[in-house]
Amino acid sequence: MKKRKKSFPGKGKWDKAPHYEEAAVKAKKHLGQHFLTDETIAEKIAGTLSFSGYSKVLEIGPGMGVLTKYLLKKDAEIHVIEIDTESVAYLNNKYAELQGRIHEQDFLKYDISEIFGADQYAVTGNFPYNISSQIVFKVLENRHLVPEFSGMFQKEVARRICEKAGSKTYGILSVLTQAFYEAEYLFTVPPSVFNPPPKVDSGVLRLKRRENLSLACNERLFFRVVKTAFGQRRKTLRNSLKSFSLPDNVREDAIFGQRPEQLSTEAFIDLTVKIQPYAIPDQR
Known part of the structure; x- marks a missing residue:
């Protein structure tokens, strides 16, 4: 078997690498499933977590466990949450060490405190493209419990999350995520290492929670200001924020x-601080 060239973070093409066993679970289009088959990449994603300040990890959408396999080698308590019944059956059969820690639930609808209580935990995974932004927003809602977040997104979304001001791709996800986390784009992954292959490249990122989780403004109003401003991103703030009646x-x-x-x-x-004295109660 050919060895692949080192490329982390990668800029070139991935060569042939160790692949996971042939599909035992059929990928389901309605769930946005694209199973990662390259074990070298899976191992690198597992290596994006520092395991500092927490000892528990939640993997979202493990599929057949190619990433799970390497997370289980870490000195941590690994839990997985999976909505696909077929994948859950496969994981239960394949990974005896996960007994009692495979949760057949929809991450977006499930109360994660049912798993971890008030304990700190990291989140990782190869995220379905169709719900990846929603996953980020739910992590933001639980930021007081999630010190670290890493994983694979559609490249365009991963870049947007990590983008800085001044870029055309900088937007709501960028601002809200970076208000609470330091965001780092790590490397790009091509479609060829998935089954079935998606039509676009993927990107792996890492978020590390900032030490100060409190903003110097009303946080609910901050979210509203950011979303309203980008709702008409081509306009100046003077026009896009007219609804605040300043x-x-x-x-x-x-x-x-x-x-x-x-x-x-x-x-x-700073903008939210300026608006705050004039915001009516239902805008806060």
């Missing part, structure tokens, strides 16, 4: 002459 003297501030992609996360916090 006094003219506030709207004359120079920041309102900018477009949302020009504002860093810190600038959005």
